[in-house]
Amino acid sequence: MTDAPVLQIRNLSKAFGPVKALSGVQLELRRGEVHALCGENGAGKSTLMNMIGGVLQPDEGEILIDGQPVTVTSPATAQKLGIALVHQEIALCQDATVAENICMAAINARRAPLMNYGEVYAQAEKAMKQLAPIPVRTKVADLSISSQQLVEIAKALTLDCKVLILDEPTAALTETEAQRLFSIVRDLKVRGISVIYISHRMAEIFSLCDRVTVFRDGRYVATEAIASTSPDDVVRKMVGREITQLYPDKLASDAASGRTLLSVNDLSDGSRFANVDLDLKAGEILGIGGLIGAGRSEIAQTICGLRQASSGSVALDGKPLTIRSYADAVQAGLVYLSEDRKGSGVFLDLSIAANVSALDLGKLTGRFGLLDRRAEADQAASLAKRLGVRMAGIDAPVSTLSGGNQQKVAIAKQLSVSPKVIIMDEPTRGIDVGAKVEIHRLLRDLANQGVGIIVISSELPELIGLCDRVLVVREGAIAGELGAGQLDEEAIIMLASGVQPTPAHQGQVNHV
Amino acid sequence: MSRAGETVMHADIKATGPSRSSFARLASMREAGLIVIILALCIAMSFASPHFLTWGNFRAMLMSFSIEGIVVVGMTILLIVGGIDLSVGSVVCFSMVVSGALFLMGLDPWTASLIGIAVSALIGAVMGFFVTVVGLNHFITSLAAMVIVRGLCLVITKGTPLSLFTLPPEFKAIGQGSFQGIPYVIIIFVVVVAIFDFLLRRATAFRKVFYTGSNEKAAQFSGIKTNQVKFWVTVLCATLSGVAGVIYMARFGAATPTFGAGMELNIIAAAVIGGASLKGGSGTIFGAILGIALLSVVTSSLILLDISVYWQDMIKGCILLAAVSADHFLHAKKS
Numbered sequence: 001m002t003d004a005p006v007l008q009i010r011n012l013s014k015a016f017g018p019v020k021a022l023s024g025v026q027l028e029l030r031r032g033e034v035h036a037l038c039g040e041n042g043a044g045k046s047t048l049m050n051m052i053g054g055v056l057q058p059d060e061g062e063i064l065i066d067g068q069p070v071t072v073t074s075p076a077t078a079q080k081l082g083i084a085l086v087h088q089e090i091a092l093c094q095d096a097t098v099a100e101n102i103c104m105a106a107i108n109a110r111r112a113p114l115m116n117y118g119e120v121y122a123q124a125e126k127a128m129k130q131l132a133p134i135p136v137r138t139k140v141a142d143l144s145i146s147s148q149q150l151v152e153i154a155k156a157l158t159l160d161c162k163v164l165i166l167d168e169p170t171a172a173l174t175e176t177e178a179q180r181l182f183s184i185v186r187d188l189k190v191r192g193i194s195v196i197y198i199s200h201r202m203a204e205i206f207s208l209c210d211r212v213t214v215f216r217d218g219r220y221v222a223t224e225a226i227a228s229t230s231p232d233d234v235v236r237k238m239v240g241r242e243i244t245q246l247y248p249d250k251l252a253s254d255a256a257s258g259r260t261l262l263s264v265n266d267l268s269d270g271s272r273f274a275n276v277d278l279d280l281k282a283g284e285i286l287g288i289g290g291l292i293g294a295g296r297s298e299i300a301q302t303i304c305g306l307r308q309a310s311s312g313s314v315a316l317d318g319k320p321l322t323i324r325s326y327a328d329a330v331q332a333g334l335v336y337l338s339e340d341r342k343g344s345g346v347f348l349d350l351s352i353a354a355n356v357s358a359l360d361l362g363k364l365t366g367r368f369g370l371l372d373r374r375a376e377a378d379q380a381a382s383l384a385k386r387l388g389v390r391m392a393g394i395d396a397p398v399s400t401l402s403g404g405n406q407q408k409v410a411i412a413k414q415l416s417v418s419p420k421v422i423i424m425d426e427p428t429r430g431i432d433v434g435a436k437v438e439i440h441r442l443l444r445d446l447a448n449q450g451v452g453i454i455v456i457s458s459e460l461p462e463l464i465g466l467c468d469r470v471l472v473v474r475e476g477a478i479a480g481e482l483g484a485g486q487l488d489e490e491a492i493i494m495l496a497s498g499v500q501p502t503p504a505h506q507g508q509v510n511h512v
Numbered sequence: 513m514s515r516a517g518e519t520v521m522h523a524d525i526k527a528t529g530p531s532r533s534s535f536a537r538l539a540s541m542r543e544a545g546l547i548v549i550i551l552a553l554c555i556a557m558s559f560a561s562p563h564f565l566t567w568g569n570f571r572a573m574l575m576s577f578s579i580e581g582i583v584v585v586g587m588t589i590l591l592i593v594g595g596i597d598l599s600v601g602s603v604v605c606f607s608m609v610v611s612g613a614l615f616l617m618g619l620d621p622w623t624a625s626l627i628g629i630a631v632s633a634l635i636g637a638v639m640g641f642f643v644t645v646v647g648l649n650h651f652i653t654s655l656a657a658m659v660i661v662r663g664l665c666l667v668i669t670k671g672t673p674l675s676l677f678t679l680p681p682e683f684k685a686i687g688q689g690s691f692q693g694i695p696y697v698i699i700i701f702v703v704v705v706a707i708f709d710f711l712l713r714r715a716t717a718f719r720k721v722f723y724t725g726s727n728e729k730a731a732q733f734s735g736i737k738t739n740q741v742k743f744w745v746t747v748l749c750a751t752l753s754g755v756a757g758v759i760y761m762a763r764f765g766a767a768t769p770t771f772g773a774g775m776e777l778n779i780i781a782a783a784v785i786g787g788a789s790l791k792g793g794s795g796t797i798f799g800a801i802l803g804i805a806l807l808s809v810v811t812s813s814l815i816l817l818d819i820s821v822y823w824q825d826m827i828k829g830c831i832l833l834a835a836v837s838a839d840h841f842l843h844a845k846k847s
Contacts, residue, residue, distance in 0.1 A: 325737070326734075327737075330735050336733070338729075338730075340729075343727075344727070344729035346730060347723060347727045347793070348726070349726055349794065350722060358731070358734040361719060361720070362716075369717060370716070371714055373714075
């Protein structure tokens with residue numbers, strides 16, 4: 001093993017029209033190193049990865065592999081150079097089998113006129129086995145998102161790569177799957193493969209990586225050894241300002257005995273969960289933790305009438321609710337924000353104003369069933385201002401906004417009906433640190449005004465930092481409740497998995 | 513119809529750019545671009561042919577797309593909701609054949625026409641049922657309906673055209689008469705277009721069409737009953753086809769069982785040239801009408817220039833391809 005860098009980026013720049021996405025950035029990746037790349041959304045991480053992966057061409061600067069300058073003209077060239085890129089967004093052929101997806105590059109390069117399925121399955125089996133027991137003859141469309149993510153990673157592993165780029169690989173993974181991925185990354189490292197690891201999660205970066213490079217606004221900020229820096233320091237470099245307090249103050253303990261706003265009794269849906277009881281007090285932020293697939297979203301959606309309940313009851317403000325559809329729930333003051341922002345949260349190609357008013361058109365409808373567009377514009381403008389949505393105007397389509405601002409628009413939609421209870425499913429998934437802090441503050445402000453808030457989250461620091469109380473769901477049932485004094489990562493993981501975590505599963509955990 | 517100020521207002525719903533001024537410009541670009549192309553074509557033709565710039569020719573052109581224009585309105589709304597209807601040509605014919613047959617059986621033509629329109633709506637309802645309850649997609653459902661309904665037309669007429677010269681003159685006037693020199697056909701067309709253009713921009717019910725077409729899941733998560741929306745839009749499109757069929761019957765004084773074959777392609781092309789997206793979520797009535805006007809001006813020009821009728825389809829197809837490519841290019845540049 002030499003100490004010569006496997007990959008070197010020198011003075012790389014890229015502009016899209018007048019927008020400079022990257023200006024003169026650098027990065028150095030050593031052999032067998034796990035190198036974290038951090039930066040807020042829009043910092044230029046993806047642009048850089050796309051240039052290394054051959055998707056985009058740089059305007060200036062050079063890319064060196066093993067000290068030799070190279071031009072990466074296409075993704076195929078990148079593969080030949082030994083660079084494998086796992087995108088954050090899943091790019092698999094949904095109708096093909098796992099094996100066909102994993103071996104796509106090999107099939108593409110194959111000269112023989114006929115397919116050799118035996119070989120394809122064997123090879124895919126070999127790659128998949130290291131990660132998770134996913135049958136390789138399954139159609140990708142039949143897998144959960146987290147399994148699909150694992151298939152993406154397995155696909156990259158089959159390429160004989162020197163450099164593996166992982167872009168937010170754990171965003172859709174459960175805690176156990178993430179742990180398995182970490183051990184694979186450590187294994188790759190031993191085999192001399194270098195990994196660029198893009199993530200927003202400080203705990204992961206600090207337990208897995210050797211060095212960290214921070215970008216901000218398309219510029220290089222610093223590279224530090226993990227051993228000689230701290231999460232706070234990295235966050236500070238990312239946002240370029242001091243974030244004094246990541247999470248807002250919690251509810252004062254004496255105020256926690258407010259009136260019960262929402263109470264759910266013995267709720268079941270007949271398939272995914274059973275006998276769920278929960279109470280939410282006015283002014284409280286209640287967290288719901290648990291593994292992906294444990295039934296958290298299903299419970300929330302059933303409470304709101306987005307799914308059918310088989311038994312049980314829901315009462316709001318002491319009054320029993322009969323909810324036949326989500327529209328009934330909205331009328332009663334109970335709203336739900338979906339975890340899948342682009343898929344079911346916002347209308348990307350419609351304007352901000354049209355997005356905000358989608359939940360209650362009746363309120364904006366005047367005589368003859370016509371929409372009062374002045375009222376619509378006023379409502380959107382005032383909510384956008386209140387939430388600090390950074391936008392060109394309320395007529396701009398939501399697709400022009402950053403992820404964090406899109407999420408604010410989705411929240412504005414919920415607030416437009418002045419809800420009593422808001423249920424938020426993964427409210428800050430894929431959002432940069434700055435916007436995350438703003439959304440957390442907003443939720444706390446709403447709670448202080450007496451709104452009841454339920455936050456479903458897979459991010460343990462968020463549950464611990466933001467919520468007053470956390471319920472953990474395991475296999476469709478409430479596994480336990482953790483009050484203010486009992487909130488820590490280990491307790492949540494224990495309840496979520498139902499087993500005592502072994503020391504091997506416990507990385508160095510840092511709360512952010 | 514060409515109200516430039518109103519095209520800017522479409523932008524409120526169908527925003528397409530980063531700021532009010534620039535997205536309004538971009539949104540209206542499709543309509544403005546079409547108007548420019550149509551005007552340029554008209555000016556060029558006025559030099560090429562002395563017959564082009566006459567009231568007679570314009571009237572003929574307007575007449576030629578007025579009835580189809582009514583179907584275009586329904587198709588555009590259906591495209592916005594994310595659907596498509598390949599059966600419109602067959603339904604136009606069915607409405608015509610049913611009304612004609614009922615008239616020949618002794619029913620008065622007005623009642624016969626209402627029944628014709630009602631059965632067209634019923635076909636829409638059946639398609640809506642298969643799309644929303646059974647869960648098939650619009651393309652396949654309407655493809656099947658296109659063939660089935662055409663078959664019904666042949667069954668009812670036994671394959672021979674119904675001669676309806678006995679229709680009373682006050683009924684034929686719908687298709688042949690005029691008021692102060694303006695044909696009723698054109699008046700009906702303008703009224704239908706004006707009503708639906710206005711409703712699509714302003715009515716709450718039609719806003720739900722945009723939500724559903726833009727992101728059906730997000731619409732459901734906003735409490736919108738998207739299946740209801742899709743059902744009624746499907747019914748609306750078929751109903752407007754039925755209306756067009758009755759007007760055709762009054763105009764021709766006959767009901768031919770093969771009438772309207774291939775019409776759906778012209779109609780979809782017009783809506784798409786006018787800016788409707790096959791993915792749903794965007795489109796305007798005004799744009800779609802400009803689209804069909806453009807196709808009509810081209811057809812008329814080709815005839816006046818004595819270009820063989822065999823070339824017409826090829827040229828229309830090229831225009832469709834050019835319009836969609838231009839739009840794709842503009843969208844790609846924006847994002």
